[in-house]
Amino acid sequence: MSGPVSGAARPDAHTLIRTVLDPGSWKSWDEPVVDPAPPESPYAEELAAVRARTSYDESVVTGEGLLAGRRVAVMACEFSFLAGSIGVAAAERLVRAVERATAEGLPLLAAPASGGTRMQEGAIAFVQMIKISAAVSAHRAAGLPYIVYLRHPTTGGVFASWGSLGHVTAAEPGALIGFLGPRVFEALHGYPFPPDVQVAENLYEHGLVDAVVSAEHAREVAIRALAVMCAPRDAARLRERGETPARGPEPEERAADVDAWEAISRSRRDDRPGVKALLKLGASHVTPLNGTGAGENDPGLLLALAMFGRAPAVVLGHDRRRVTGRHLGPAGLRVARRGMHLASELGLPLVTVVDTPGAALSKAAEEGGLAGEIARCLADLVMLDAPTVCLLLGEGAGGAALALLPADRVLCAQHAWLSPLPPEGASAILYRTIDFAPEIAKVQGVRAADLRRTGVADRVIPEFPDAAYEEKEFCERVAATLEYEILGLMESPAEDRLTTRLARYRHLGTPG
Ligand SMILES: CC(C)(COP(=O)(O)OP(=O)(O)OC[C@H]1O[C@@H](n2cnc3c(N)ncnc32)[C@H](O)[C@@H]1OP(=O)(O)O)[C@@H](O)C(=O)NCCC(=O)NCCSC(=O)CC(=O)O
Secondary structure (H helix, E strand, O other): OOOOOOOOHHOHHHHHHHHHHHOOOOOOOOOOOOOOOOOOOHHHHHHHHHHOOOOOOOEEEEEEEEEEEEEEEEEEOOOOHHHHHOOOOHHHHHHHHHHHHHHHOOEEEOOOOOOOOOOOHHHHHHHHHHHHHHHHHHHHOOOOOOEEEEEEEEEEHHHHHHOOOOEEEOOOOOOOOOOHHHHHHHHHHHHOOOOOOOOOHHHOOOOOOOEOOOOOHHHHHHHHHHHHHOOOOOOOHHHHHHOOEEEEEEEOHOOOOOOOOHHHHHOOOOOOOOOHHHHHHHHEEEEEEOOOOOOOOOEEEEEEEEEOOEEEEEEEEHHHHHHHOOEEEHHHHHHHHHHHHHHHOOOOOOOEEEEEEHHHHEEEEEEEEOOHHHHHHHHHHHHHOEEEEEEEEEEEEHHHHHHOOOOEEEEEEEOOEEEEEOOOHHHHHOOOOOHHHHHHHOOOEHHHHHHHHHOOOEEEOOOOOOHOOOOOHHHHHHHHHHHHHHHHHHOOOHHHHHHHHHHHOOOOOOOO
16 A cells, blocks of 8 residues: 655645636636735734735635536545645635535536645634535535545545545545544644554545545546536536437347246356446446445445436446355445435436345354345335336345336346246245245246336347357447437336336336
8 A cells, every 4th residue: 555645746726726727717716805814913923924825815715617618616635735634714704615616507627635634723624624524515406426536635624524425536546535634633642643554545445435546547537427417417508409319229029938947047147247247338428436425435336327328327336256155245235325415416317237146144244234224225225216227137036136226217138037036945945945946036037038027127128149149249239229218218207217116116016
């Protein structure tokens, strides 16, 4: 693991802004500072000295610029100014910028680097965290994207407020990022803080940040993420611009009628394309997100922002090939719920991808709240105000599969299936042996054709003859179908979608 970036290497706020924004596009929003320091106090002298030494009037700069031609608001700390610490004047500047970004409907980029609350101002500075968090929350509640780039070093009340509220969060390689500064910890406790904890790469390991990237790369991350987060949601507008889907879905009559056990066997092939292949071969502008953002991760659940043709989406899906044992734990479902929340807040369509042999069955999974997480996924997803499409892509065993199912539209690949537990398990329950799995699978109605007949699925996506033999064509076919379905859903108002969705699940198995 690399150590913290050196002080000498720290770009100042304006250098960072120049690196990230389009050349020459920066416009400051900053107004003259009203100092809270009593004139001629030691603090006023300190402020005067630091202003004379740096070209900054406060520890933060705010303004707007263009990012690949898109107007964005920016707020950044200047560490050379009292360690980028936040007092009343700095907080006021930040809050005004966030409020202006909200009023003008602009995405907001934040680049903190700070020692936290300004010690010279004490308690009144400390409580500024509240107003900054409130302003950022209002900006997010308006459905506007908030992207954070944590620079070296980010600590204290900055990390614990606007530094940790991003929809997408990246961090500078090697940056010291932590709550209590290590120097302070050592002085308080008499021994050093453990090494390699408060460092960007460790935060990534723990699902606290989405990426560890240089400033140049952070520009690319923000451009890609904003392309999805700011994509037009209005189907009528897309139509006006002539942006209707290039290609409709493949007629499902072309899907061969397959035996249940054959479908299950094919779905389990190691070379069957999964959600990763779908994103690589069928999507564009893919921004992988990492973990819950709250300290948990599960490699079995992939979360990303992506475009399917002209349709923007939050994509979350079982990534079974990345995990030994390939089973999903409660943390994975919490990652999924992060994706649902993101879609809801940004009004982005959500695509869920089901491809799991089942949930993890272990002490850790039980104690981590597996059943509760399945329940909360079901509840969150079925009530989500964003348009939702579920893709049954391969295996669909048990609650971990069901947790991602209840969408507005359910698409099912020809060899995908859905079952309360793997057919071997059903056989063990009924016959105390796994030997009758093929027969059980047949009678349980688990196949794509069965799910279509019973109304669980809306559309079968054919395979010619098996996705594993035509990975690219299959992924493009699936992506085109997703685009078609998402754009279709974007046509109807959220209330209508929810009413239709709830009626659909209310009547499954009991039509009429
Ligand atoms: C951020 C750092 C890791 C950076 O270390 P460096 O070695 O690079 O820099 P440094 O320590 O020499 O700091 C540079 C200068 O900024 C000053 N400085 C640092 N943090 C400050 C702060 N919060 N308020 C006012 N001044 C501050 C230092 O005294 C020093 O001044 P000079 O140059 O004059 O010597 C460290 O400064 C640090 O640990 N700061 C405190 C972090 C922290 O625990 N914050 C919590 C605050 S309470 C809070 O935020 C609320 C909450 O926790 O919820």
